[in-house]
Amino acid sequence: MRVNRRTLLAGLASLGLAGCGGSRDRLFGTDTHPADYPTVRAFRHFGDLIAERTQGRLRLTLFPGGQLGAERDTLEITSFGGLDLNRVNLAPLNSIESLTIVPSLPFLFESEAHMRRALDGEPGxxxxxxxxxHGLIGLAFYDSGARSFYNARRPIRTPDDLRGMKIRVQNSDLYVAMIRSLGADATPMDLGEVYQGLVQGVVDGAENNWPSYESGRHFEVAPYYSLTNHVMAPEVLLMSKVRWDRLSPADREVVMESARDSVPYMRGLWDARVASAREALLAAGVRANLVDPAPFRARMRPVWESFVTTPAQRELVAAIVAMGEGSA
Known part of the structure; x- marks a missing residue:
């Protein structure tokens, strides 16, 4: 049976507001990814840990697959307490908190290990x-993979290979600026429209991680996958501050520890998903190539200068860069 989104959200909001004077044992959460996706499975694991550590007193009801709407919509509902928990990408947070822009900067992280070290540490x-x-409690970061370019024309080995191409991006000013700095034309487009856009020539290519490249079947019409690994922006597991403030100190500790303990579980699922997608795609004839990131990174200076504008952002960038392999 299909969920009536408006009725469900109204019900959840009334539950949240009705609970302001006391406690309830049910936590409501949402994730836009499908039920078998690593973030959703880790979210459920997080809920299982909470239930186990509170002897079943706190339990999670999770709505995956975008049942409650797009991330921007559910994020607002979470901030005023209509939803207890949410898993979102950094992009919808960029407009409300400038520090969230920093982990999304292109070519900020030298490797996946660098990214995880920074997010697990003081910068994260x-x-x-x-x-x-902003009414949100940041609990933990989940991986969202390394994004690379793929297209229907040719391998991308240098920025000049992108010149003149129409590249699909998320609806993000930062991503648009990144693509333009590399000499390509940025075309914001919903993910569900990309396959048809590639077929019809509306776009020549796009950029995403191995699992999304596979699950969207984009490799069928864009077989050149160039490992630029240009963005490693994470996902974020959030709790409404309204709900957090109603928890006892002991329950807050349980929620925070359970969130942290779900991270290695999620990363194990993610790493396995990336490996299986890469193997399947190479077997299907995808032509993957390695890329020297230095010429691409050199083009990012004006992008960073445009989006890193506050002392707090600059301090965060410096802290993350200092944790890279090249600084060890």
């Missing part, structure tokens, strides 16, 4: 803490 804690004034 700083970003999560910055969300509290």
């Amino acid at each position: 804690r700083r970003v999560l803490a910055s969300l509290e004034p």
